[in-house]
Amino acid sequence: MATKHMEHIQPYSPQAGTMIPTKFRKFLRTCVLWQFIRFIAINIKMTLLILKSHH
Amino acid sequence: MARLVVMGGGVSGHTAATFAKKWLGNEHEVVVVTPNSQWNWIPSNIWVGVGEMKKEDVVFPLAPVYEKAGIDYRQAKAVSLHPSGSEKNEKAFITIEYTGQGKEGQTEEVTYDYLINATGPKLNFGATPGLDQGYTVSVCTADHAVHANEELQKVFEKAKTQKQKILIGTGHGMCTCQGAAFEYIFNIEHEAKKAGIRDNLDIKWISNESFLGDFGMGGMHLNVGGYTASSKIFAESLYSERKLEWVIGAHVNKVEAGKAHYELLDGTAGAEEFDFAMLIPPFAGVGLKAFSKNGDDITADIFAPNGFMKVDANYNAGAYENWKASDWPRTLQNPTYQNIFAVGIAFAPPHPISKPMSSPNGTQIFPTPPRTGMPSAMMGKAVAHSIVDMIHGAPQPTHTACMSEMGAACVASAGKGFFTGTAAAMTVYPVVPDFEKYPGVGRDISMTTGEIGLAGHWIKHLLHFAFLWKAKLKPGWTLIPE
Ligand SMILES: Cc1cc2nc3c(=O)[nH]c(=O)nc-3n(C[C@H](O)[C@H](O)[C@H](O)COP(=O)(O)OP(=O)(O)OC[C@H]3O[C@@H](n4cnc5c(N)ncnc54)[C@H](O)[C@@H]3O)c2cc1C
Numbered sequence: 138m139a140t141k142h143m144e145h146i147q148p149y150s151p152q153a154g155t156m157i158p159t160k161f162r163k164f165l166r167t168c169v170l171w172q173f174i175r176f177i178a179i180n181i182k183m184t185l186l187i188l189k190s191h192h
Numbered sequence: 193m194a195r196l197v198v199m200g201g202g203v204s205g206h207t208a209a210t211f212a213k214k215w216l217g218n219e220h221e222v223v224v225v226t227p228n229s230q231w232n233w234i235p236s237n238i239w240v241g242v243g244e245m246k247k248e249d250v251v252f253p254l255a256p257v258y259e260k261a262g263i264d265y266r267q268a269k270a271v272s273l274h275p276s277g278s279e280k281n282e283k284a285f286i287t288i289e290y291t292g293q294g295k296e297g298q299t300e301e302v303t304y305d306y307l308i309n310a311t312g313p314k315l316n317f318g319a320t321p322g323l324d325q326g327y328t329v330s331v332c333t334a335d336h337a338v339h340a341n342e343e344l345q346k347v348f349e350k351a352k353t354q355k356q357k358i359l360i361g362t363g364h365g366m367c368t369c370q371g372a373a374f375e376y377i378f379n380i381e382h383e384a385k386k387a388g389i390r391d392n393l394d395i396k397w398i399s400n401e402s403f404l405g406d407f408g409m410g411g412m413h414l415n416v417g418g419y420t421a422s423s424k425i426f427a428e429s430l431y432s433e434r435k436l437e438w439v440i441g442a443h444v445n446k447v448e449a450g451k452a453h454y455e456l457l458d459g460t461a462g463a464e465e466f467d468f469a470m471l472i473p474p475f476a477g478v479g480l481k482a483f484s485k486n487g488d489d490i491t492a493d494i495f496a497p498n499g500f501m502k503v504d505a506n507y508n509a510g511a512y513e514n515w516k517a518s519d520w521p522r523t524l525q526n527p528t529y530q531n532i533f534a535v536g537i538a539f540a541p542p543h544p545i546s547k548p549m550s551s552p553n554g555t556q557i558f559p560t561p562p563r564t565g566m567p568s569a570m571m572g573k574a575v576a577h578s579i580v581d582m583i584h585g586a587p588q589p590t591h592t593a594c595m596s597e598m599g600a601a602c603v604a605s606a607g608k609g610f611f612t613g614t615a616a617a618m619t620v621y622p623v624v625p626d627f628e629k630y631p632g633v634g635r636d637i638s639m640t641t642g643e644i645g646l647a648g649h650w651i652k653h654l655l656h657f658a659f660l661w662k663a664k665l666k667p668g669w670t671l672i673p674e
Contacts, residue, residue: 146432151438155425155429155431157429158429158433166645167611167612167614167646169646172645172646172650176651180651182641183601183617187601187674189621190600190621191570
């Protein structure tokens with residue numbers, strides 16, 4: 138797998154100790170179709186949270 | 193006829209005043225005392241600060257809204273509280289000093305039956321030498337954000353031909369509001385990429401958090417890929433991905449032209465040079481005073497030393513190990529004066545949420561507790577409800593809004609654009625961890641979630657319009673949740 142998107146990360150730097158998203162994961166972040174589904178899912182989650190928080 | 197006076201027309205005060213007036217009708221009076229002539233949807237200041245929105249997009253004049261609602265609006269700042277009246281005035285009152293309406297500088301006594309303190313924070317730039325000298329910018333008000341963008345554009349212009357250094361974060365060891373700085377650094381990075389100058393910018397984060405992703409809430413844990421993982425991991429991942437370096441556990445103790453000096457949690461000192469810096473100031477109470485009937489200063493009875501108002505919290509919890517979710521206030525009623533309440537940033541929290549830490553030199557370096565928009569507005573609404581019920585005869589507050597019993601939804605922008613924008617959409621329940629109810633991580637991990645993507649950006653942008661609509665009391669405003 139190509140690692141060009143990680144070329145700025147230096148071995149043993151704090152950045153090297155983290156998770157790095159794959160290209161596919163990054164693609165999904167702005168993929169309109171997938172994000173439309175996430176939009177609905179997040180809205181449901183937030184609505185449930187609001188319902189649980191109101192006393 | 194009873195009179196409710198609300199000091200502060202920001203997120204929590206505006207919510208309290210508008211709901212109270214709706215429920216009380218014309219039988220009772222609601223007065224709002226606030227020094228600003230315009231209401232500001234503060235979260236969108238981030239986009240003003242990078243030139244993606246104009247000031248006019250995030251503010252609107254308060255006077256017509258209050259006139260339509262039947263709220264008595266005084267463009268003034270509250271100066272002092274006289275909860276038992278004075279020798280001349282039998283009733284409880286506050287003194288106010290006008291900042292507009294053609295009465296600038298005039299003072300007045302405004303009597304009340306019920307009082308809500310929703311005065312938010314004093315932006316305490318003076319706490320760090322040099323932070324108030326104009327070497328750095330802020331995005332805490334719409335005007336600050338306009339200025340921040342002007343300065344940012346100068347640096348962007350220079351970055352077309354030369355390297356520039358940008359420093360974003362907190363300007364003191366005891367700051368809160370890391371979320372706003374987080375949004376600003378990612379929005380700058382996003383705009384720099386769009387402008388084709390990213391390679392010429394060194395963008396660095398500096399904050400008082402002991403780990404990235406603390407946000408003043410002791411971080412949070414999220415369920416991802418079969419693991420329950422700390423927000424530290426996700427924050428570090430995002431900073432690395434976007435090529436942002438970080439300095440954490442830092443107390444910025446002096447700012448000079450182009451240089452910020454700091455002390456770290458390990459006691460060492462350092463300095464960062466910058467061409468552009470946005471450092472959030474620490475927050476304090478706005479400095480209201482309180483006096484007894486015979487004029488004695490009783491400020492310390494009503495307010496904590498940091499200027500925030502005491503409410504029904506447990507202020508004697510002591511060390512971190514003893515903290516409990518039940519320390520947090522529920523009714524937000526002042527323990528001495530039962531007709532006074534404090535909401536939003538104005539109430540004195542019992543203690544921080546993040547674990548207090550200090551350097552070997554004794555310098556305290558940890559985030560103070562955030563009180564973000566949703567909890568602030570929920571407190572405003574709950575207190576308005578209680579006061580309306582008390583006016584109608586209830587002996588005590590009937591509604592609660594406790595940060596250890598409520599969740600918060602928070603959408604942190606990481607760049608604006610209908611197809612290219614992203615935001616971290618987070619839900620956290622409860623805001624203040626409850627380690628007795630949720631051992632280990634302190635939160636209900638089925639309700640504590642987070643993800644970054646375009647959907648989050650769409651939600652953030654929708655919220656911008658929804659909350660401005662709601663604050664303008666346009667049709668259906670009560671249906672939009674806090
Ligand atoms: C840049 C930025 C971005 C943010 N983004 C988000 C976000 O995305 N999501 C989120 O949930 N939260 C966000 N927040 C936090 C949110 O803005 C606050 O939680 C919220 O504004 C707190 O509400 P409040 O009513 O306590 O204070 P404020 O909204 O600040 O209102 C206080 C009001 O009191 C008035 N006042 C001051 N002194 C006096 C006086 N002496 N007498 C009378 N009135 C007085 C002020 O003029 C102001 O109108 C952000 C904050 C900042 C700074």
